[in-house]
Amino acid sequence: MFTFEAEFFPDLTKTSVSEFCGEELSVLLHTLRRNGQLIEQLWNLVEQNGAIKLYCIAPEEDALEPRHFNRYGLEALSAVLQKSVRPPVFRVIGKTVGLSDACACENSEYxxxxxxxxxxxxxxxxxxxxxxxxxxxxxxxxxxxxxxxxxxxxxxxxxxxxxxxxxxxxxxxxxxxxxxxxxxxxxxxxxxxxxxxxxxxxxxxxxxxxxxxxxxxxxxxxxxxxxxxxxxxxxxxxxxxxxxxxxx
Known part of the structure; x- marks a missing residue:
């Protein structure tokens, strides 16, 4: 498991920080959780100079890359982009201590x-x-x-x-x-x-x-x-x- 820092940039001419977090960003995070890209609700949101920082845990280093998104995740990401001044940025902080690694097998037998x-x-x-x-x-x-x-x-x-x-x-x-x-x-x-x-x-x-x-x-x-x-x-x-x- 890996801990990530992500930064979102809401367009404050279209939305407020609270609305962005409670609507577009919330939908995105829960969609990623349901797809297994985020670990349950182990995340924190921090406001900093009009931007939103997200600290979260994902099972793999590439878990939050768009190629792993399902169609609901892509729709939620599109909604976030429509209310943002620029795309979000995701950074891996490091391996999370105390949580299991994820399976890396290419073709599991069962x-x-x-x-x-x-x-x-x-x-x-x-x-x-x-x-x-x-x-x-x-x-x-x-x-x-x-x-x-x-x-x-x-x-x-x-x-x-x-x-x-x-x-x-x-x-x-x-x-x-x-x-x-x-x-x-x-x-x-x-x-x-x-x-x-x-x-x-x-x-x-x-x-x-x-x-x-x-x-x-x-x-x-x-x-x-x-x-x-x-x-x-x-x-x-x-x-x-x-x-x-x-x-x-």
Whole structure:
């Protein structure tokens, strides 16, 4: 992950700083976030002499280049330019400390749908390197801005938070993230099937087990234990059902 400094130059004869930030710039930033080019909402805006400085985090050094924009991003950028005296400037400050690198594989064999309560990055992990895959790098068309994928991640993080907090919602949260027949898992498996069709790659779904491992695949009943943990984490893998799980 990399930290960026960007500078925007609103035309104050057409707009005000507050309107520019709340409208054109806000639309651009959220569009980039939905496309995986910005990491969640880890950004700050600073006004300086009529210009707007943006400090943000992106998954790769070239993440904010226009070639990665989807059509919504290009439309949002066009709206920003119409209200600006000159184009924005993006500069890489350096590598962000404490956040994961992004997948750099050119042709991943398969992907994993994976998240947790603290995740701020892509919910898609590379099956080869186990690093998060920026959404804009996924093959195939995604005209819906990964809506179902992002919806699932938000729900997963909420359920995992209930479990981790160990309060009134602990049992509900754990069931949702650990059971193959939970509503969350069913939605996630639907997302995996949809993304697999779009990307033409297998998508595996991860079931987190904190209390007791599942010795056989919970869907087909076949043995699925691995001789050695995959990426030092996954202890179980069913290629038939495209499920993964860990071991307490």
């Amino acid at each position: 992907y994993v749908l994976f998240s947790n309560f603290a995740a701020e990055y892509s919910p898609v992990s590379c099956g080869d390197c186990n690093l998060p895959v920026p959404l804009y790098k996924l093959p195939g068309e995604n005209e819906d801005e990964f809506y179902a994928l992002r919806q699932w991640q938000g729900e997963y993080k909420a359920c995992d938070s209930l479990f981790v907090l160990s309060g009134v919602g602990e049992k509900f949260g754990y069931r949702e993230i650990s059971e193959v027949d939970s509503s969350l898992t069913r939605d996630g498996c639907d997302v995996c099937r949809e993304m697999s069709q779009k990307c033409n790659r297998p998508f595996y779904y991860f079931l987190h087990r904190h209390i007791s491992p599942l010795e056989t695949c919970p869907r087909c009943g076949q043995e699925w234990g691995l001789d050695e943990k995959l990426h030092g984490f996954y202890a179980f893998k069913c290629d038939h059902c495209r499920l993964l799980s860990d071991s307490p």
